[in-house]
Amino acid sequence: MLVRLIYASTAKETVDIQEFKRILLQAQGNNQRRDLTGMLVFNSKVFLQALEGDRDKINDLYGRLMRDPRHHSLAILKFAEIEERHWANWSMGFAAPNADNRALFLKNSTQSVFNPYGMGANAVENLLMRLASSAIALTAPRTEVDARKEGGVFARFLKK
Numbered sequence: 001m002l003v004r005l006i007y008a009s010t011a012k013e014t015v016d017i018q019e020f021k022r023i024l025l026q027a028q029g030n031n032q033r034r035d036l037t038g039m040l041v042f043n044s045k046v047f048l049q050a051l052e053g054d055r056d057k058i059n060d061l062y063g064r065l066m067r068d069p070r071h072h073s074l075a076i077l078k079f080a081e082i083e084e085r086h087w088a089n090w091s092m093g094f095a096a097p098n099a100d101n102r103a104l105f106l107k108n109s110t111q112s113v114f115n116p117y118g119m120g121a122n123a124v125e126n127l128l129m130r131l132a133s134s135a136i137a138l139t140a141p142r143t144e145v146d147a148r149k150e151g152g153v154f155a156r157f158l159k160k
């Protein structure tokens with residue numbers, strides 16, 4: 001059965017750009033193998049993640065996520081059976097809330113800042129869908145130049 005899970009969590013202080021990148025690459029590798037797809041939003045403090053796929057596999061992953069010491073205060077915002085995936089092309093896309101998409105936060109919530117804990121299930125889902133258009137796919141950098149370039153992209157996103 002195909003389901004979608006959306007949850008928010010809070011990053012441990014030790015999660016910097018390098019650690020975040022490890023999380024994203026780990027998610028992409030694992031999810032591809034398990035036919036899981038989704039989207040991850042991160043503003044250097046709070047994570048918002050959507051996961052789609054087989055119910056048993058999503059439940060299994062959520063169990064692992066709850067035991068992952070890199071974040072805490074996990075809160076399920078939505079869990080539902082779905083007919084189709086929103087992010088079929090993303091093993092795990094990444095979108096950063098920043099000045100460019102501030103209007104999106106106002107559109108779907110009462111605040112222009114990123115606070116998924118306070119948002120309703122449908123609002124949070126809409127926000128994730130809209131953010132997907134600004135998502136970037138990160139893969140393991142092939143060269144040092146790529147690595148530096150990606151580091152720059154991250155630094156810019158996370159600063160805003």
Ligand SMILES: Cc1cc2nc3c(=O)[nH]c(=O)nc-3n(C[C@H](O)[C@H](O)[C@H](O)COP(=O)(O)O)c2cc1C
Binds near residue numbers: 026049051065066092
């Ligand atoms: C915010 C956050 C999001 C994560 N997303 C995923 C994910 O989508 N898929 C996944 O397999 N692991 C994800 N992880 C990592 C898991 O918590 C866990 O470390 C991993 O699945 C362990 O499996 P492995 O050791 O076989 O790689 C995430 C971790 C964090 C902190």
